[in-house]
Amino acid sequence: MIYTTHARRVLSDVEAVRAKLENEVGRTEWRLYWVTAVVLVRAVGHVLTKVDGAAAPVVREISNELHRRWKNANAGDSIFLDFIEQERNSILKEYEFGISEGPIPVLAKMQNSVTGEFFEQQALIGENIYRPMWSGAYEGEDGRTLLDEAISWWTTQLDCIDKESVLRLARIRQRGKKCD
Template sequence: MQAKKVLKDSWFAYEKLKASQTEEEFRINWVACLALLRAVGHVLAKVDSKHSSRTKNAIDAWWSQLNRRKVENSIFWEFIDEYRNNIVKEYNLGVHFVPTELYSLEGEEVVNVEHHLISFTDSSENCIELVADSLVWWGVQLSDIQREIGCINETT
């Protein structure tokens, strides 16, 4: 499945996001994560569904279920789809990056530890954790689809 390759790249972008040290790095990695997370679904629908009629039927059934069960799949509708659309159509990132300084004691020495608070503009939820949750969600969805079409061991 080509969508699995996109998901793998999404994991790579997530690691880069977690390691972001500047606002610019964070912003670019955030955009990459959301674009890739949404691209998993586009590739599933536009590329993987052409593999066979059985694959197309399984993917179409999955999309129908996704549309019928929006509450259960809110991570897709309220995060992946909505935030990606806001980025692509308005360049509204929906998050903010606030450099802060934390101090920790190591023995008797005070050590300055730089830390960054990254949260949604309208809540205090950690957006990096939601990216991780989205990656896991996509992994489960792709596995379910593969199981449905009988190719759980397919790696491409």
């Protein structure tokens, strides 16, 4: 049974916005899609606790337990702490972006095939080919790849919450039958 329906709906919207980031080259549009995706990827957790958790208190209980683990840097959930949480906070609290917003300059060292002389040549990686994070734990990673990882991570978490909800509710029902 699925107890995380509303959180999954938000996650579905993240996936839709993520798809738009792949081909968008307009700077303003790209930035707005990025803001939308980052805010929504964090909203999954809020909707999970507030909406799905209100419908099924066991979901709130499990998600609160997991949230404490996600906030612990040593728990192996760095995508939550170092990307989902950090990028959302930077955008909402300072309107600062951890991702590049334009072409990326690249400096290549080359060698003249005739003279053997070394020289440097600068080029730009196109508008939407590579969008690296500028700093933090994921510095150099393409932000879209991080969104993909966040989507996958949330899917795993929601699946876990649904399974654990079924198990806990079955245990509660089992205890109730013993009392009859």
